Amino acid sequence: EVQLVESGGGLVKPGESLRLSCAASGFTFSGYSMNWVRQAPGKGLEWVSSISSSSSFIYYADSVKGRFTISRDNAKNSLYLQMNNLRVEDTAVYYCARVGYGSGSYVHMDVWGKGTTVTVSS
Amino acid sequence: QSALTQPRSVSGSPGQSVTVSCTGTSSDVGGYNYVSWYQQHPGKAPKVMIYDVTKRPSGVPDRFSGSKSGNTASLTISGLQAEDEADYYCCSYAGSYSLVLFGGGTKLTVL
Numbered sequence A: 001e002v003q004l005v006e007s008g009g010g011l012v013k014p015g016e017s018l019r020l021s022c023a024a025s026g027f028t029f030s031g032y033s034m035n036w037v038r039q040a041p042g043k044g045l046e047w048v049s050s051i052s053s054s055s056s057f058i059y060y061a062d063s064v065k066g067r068f069t070i071s072r073d074n075a076k077n078s079l080y081l082q083m084n085n086l087r088v089e090d091t092a093v094y095y096c097a098r099v100g101y102g103s104g105s106y107v108h109m110d111v112w113g114k115g116t117t118v119t120v121s122s
Numbered sequence B: 001q002s003a004l005t006q007p008r009s010v011s012g013s014p015g016q017s018v019t020v021s022c023t024g025t026s027s028d029v030g031g032y033n034y035v036s037w038y039q040q041h042p043g044k045a046p047k048v049m050i051y052d053v054t055k056r057p058s059g060v061p062d063r064f065s066g067s068k069s070g071n072t073a074s075l076t077i078s079g080l081q082a083e084d085e086a087d088y089y090c091c092s093y094a095g096s097y098s099l100v101l102f103g104g105g106t107k108l109t110v111l
Helices: none
Strands: A003-007 A010-012 A018-025 A034-039 A045-051 A058-060 A068-073 A078-083 A092-099 A109-112 A116-120 B009-012 B018-023 B035-040 B047-050 B064-069 B072-077 B086-093 B100-102 B106-110
Touching: A003 A092, A003 A109, A018 A034, A018 A092, A018 A116, A034 A078, A034 A109, A045 A068, A045 A078, A045 A092, A045 B086, A045 B100, A058 A068, A078 A092, A109 B047, B009 B018, B018 B035, B018 B086, B018 B106, B035 B064, B035 B072, B047 B064, B072 B086
Parallel strands: A010 A116, B009 B106
Antiparallel strands: A003 A018, A018 A078, A034 A045, A034 A092, A045 A058, A068 A078, A092 A109, A092 A116, B018 B072, B035 B047, B035 B086, B064 B072, B086 B100, B086 B106
């Protein structure tokens, strides 16, 4: 079964750091680009970051650029999001999502995890 | 870059058709044929319903269809069913800088 499982969420104070992980199974992880997408409580979806299959291309939303770092370990079938200098407005459910194979963009996300919750509060 | 513009809510009765619009600019929706639509039920992860403007993934009912005209993409759901009640988000490629842009979401109510 194709599956993505996020972990690493929790409650932190403003300015602190957190590292999210996304474990992939049931497919050849190294062949797919991946995304992180977040959803603040009661709000819509917001794209956070993307990484190509071999990590050659990495992109960030302006709202997290310079504070978040996306990475992957294809040998471990895992995707990561290192989040530094967290702000209250980073509070959200964070989803990892697989980009559709052969997709010409990062917009087609065909598999999603259930998400992990990050709460930033003093 | 601003989010794509969607109506906050739409509604329809079972069996009817509804259309959800998604308005962007020539730098995103209008500039590329990379628009996806996601369905999200409360407390659940999003699910792709349409990608590349008009393509439907296997397993998605053919009641769901996508189209685009100029800077506006649309999702049409025909033969509405109770289980279609959910939030719907459009998503567009926005170039190599902004990359991915979501709409604000539309709540579909089946009356």
